[in-house]
Amino acid sequence: MIRKPFFTFLPLCFAAWTLCAAQDPVVGQPTPLTFAQRVTFESKVLDETRTFDIFLPESFHEASPDHTYPVVLLLEGEFFLPVAGAVRHLGSVERMPDSIVVSIPTFTDNYYAPNYYLNGSNFWPKEWERFSFDGPAEKFTAFFRRELFPYLKKHYRANRHRTIIGTSATAAYVFHAFCREPGLFKAHVAIAAGDFLGMGYEPGKTLIDEMVRSMEKEPERDAILYVASTKSDAVWAPEIETNLAQLHQKLAPYGTKKLTYISELVDDPGHYDIVLPSFLKVVEMMYPKARWSVNFQELEKKKGNALQHIDAHYRALSQDLGFTVLPKADRWNSGDCLRSSGTRLLRQGRVEEAIQVLRRWTGYRPHSPKAHMALAKALKVAERFKEAISTQKKAVALAKQRDAAHLDKYQELLNSLTGKAKAHH
Known part of the structure; x- marks a missing residue:
């Protein structure tokens, strides 16, 4: 068999690459970022x-x-x-x-x-x-x-x-x-x-x-x-x-x-x-x-109620600074916020404390479907199904406006809560 030199294929490869490179990707109309x-x-x-x-x-x-x-x-x-x-x-x-x-x-x-x-x-x-x-x-x-x-x-x-x-x-x-x-x-x-x-x-x-x-x-x-x-x-x-x-x-x-x-x-x-x-x-x-930097996990480890320790820390901080500083409701990639604290407490079996913290999250972010769903899950663990269903209904309504892409997940939890409530009775 006669082997053709490799370079004989280069023109074809280059032509194919040129053809691909010449074709612009399909893009939509650029959208300005407003901050x-x-x-x-x-x-x-x-x-x-x-x-x-x-x-x-x-x-x-x-x-x-x-x-x-x-x-x-x-x-x-x-x-x-x-x-x-x-x-x-x-x-x-x-x-x-x-x-x-x-x-x-x-x-x-x-x-x-x-x-x-x-x-x-x-x-x-x-x-x-x-x-x-x-x-x-x-x-x-x-x-x-x-x-x-x-x-x-x-x-x-x-x-x-x-x-x-x-x-x-x-x-x-x-x-x-x-x-x-x-x-x-x-x-x-x-x-x-x-x-x-x-x-x-x-x-x-x-x-x-x-x-x-x-x-x-x-x-x-x-x-x-x-x-x-x-x-x-x-x-x-x-x-x-x-x-x-x-x-x-x-x-x-x-x-x-x-x-x-x-x-x-x-x-x-x-x-x-x-x-x-x-x-x-x-x-x-x-x-x-x-x-300023707050370690929520350290506050949770203290003897007593987790939310009370969190509030005490921020009251002292507010006193120092001269204006009201509230606990961070949610944070990007961090465990030092109400969302993460409530989730941890729930995993540790501290259900009532988790409910308190997650309820505060919904208070600080009243339009957040994720906050309401997290609270509904905690109420479910506590077998407070009536309140959990009411909370998850709010989450579903908010998700229709703010998180429609994941609406099925919100509805799925609501259906599960409704079924659990019937079985519980």
């Missing part, structure tokens, strides 16, 4: 139309009215995507509470902050005597107090735990809020802003001095302050490093349990590169991992 809202706001306080973007937790529309949310306010729209993405991820893995992120564009809209005296700053043009903005800081303050915050509370269940983030020039209002508007925000974050510390409301007087005076007036003030710049900025303007060190030193007497602060020079070379790393540091300041 945020843009709101247009007719402000009477500012006498202008403002726009702002809002990110809401994924569970927002499913959660009960008992759930309220902290607010992260960005004064730079450029950083809305990375910060909202970080908040979404950290909330899903229970590293921080589910939160609302709001960004206010400042490059296209007016920005209101004090026209600070530069006091010889090397970071800005030498001919500038003052840093000029579009109007007084009081306009932003009134806008936040009288319009934006009430709007967020009414429409999005926002609570009073607020963080404000400014970068570079937009940090000007952040410093003003810390100095002159205590209580308006819990956390004040000024990134790439060490140069501002040497500026002041009056010539020769710095914001460092003003911040110290603010703490002298209210030494027990409950607040968080984070100020940072990069080493590359300090090369450009050496006073930045001095400013940051001086702030750290002068706030030291006020660094109590209530005032938490960081004033640092970081290695990242880019002026704006530190936004996301800085935000992650602020998260740890606000929600220390050692205090």
Whole structure:
């Protein structure tokens, strides 16, 4: 037999591959992914139309009215995507509470902050005597107090735990809020802003001095302050490093349990590169991992009622943070939530405790067919068939709207419960 060289088949193989490659796969119309809202706001306080973007937790529309949310306010729209993405991820893995992120564009809209005296700053043009903005800081303050915050509370269940983030020039209002508007925000974050510390409301007087005076007036003030710049900025303007060190030193007497602060020079070379790393540091300041992370299994092992131990933990956490923190109803790929806790308790034969925990899950997620079905299964084990059937009927009704692809499973359990109830009698 004569063997043909392998390469003689290559043209045919290549032709066949070319033909396959040339045929595009059949695809449907691309669907945009929506994760945020843009709101247009007719402000009477500012006498202008403002726009702002809002990110809401994924569970927002499913959660009960008992759930309220902290607010992260960005004064730079450029950083809305990375910060909202970080908040979404950290909330899903229970590293921080589910939160609302709001960004206010400042490059296209007016920005209101004090026209600070530069006091010889090397970071800005030498001919500038003052840093000029579009109007007084009081306009932003009134806008936040009288319009934006009430709007967020009414429409999005926002609570009073607020963080404000400014970068570079937009940090000007952040410093003003810390100095002159205590209580308006819990956390004040000024990134790439060490140069501002040497500026002041009056010539020769710095914001460092003003911040110290603010703490002298209210030494027990409950607040968080984070100020940072990069080493590359300090090369450009050496006073930045001095400013940051001086702030750290002068706030030291006020660094109590209530005032938490960081004033640092970081290695990242880019002026704006530190936004996301800085935000992650602020998260740890606000929600220390050692205090925030909850091991539900450890709470279940304690002597007594599991749900009571879970509630006690979150009451203490709420007391520390100043707003109501509720146990996570459900979590992606985690055992530290009510869903997983109820399932474990049921497997351990702690049926009544499981029912309590799963009933709380349905209370927190009243529109979840999975929550109602889980509760119905626990009630079935307890042979409380009438209540189990009523609960599973709710699950079936909800599944028709929200989980139609698995409707047969919901109906199957309802049929089983009905049969068990008849046999039991």
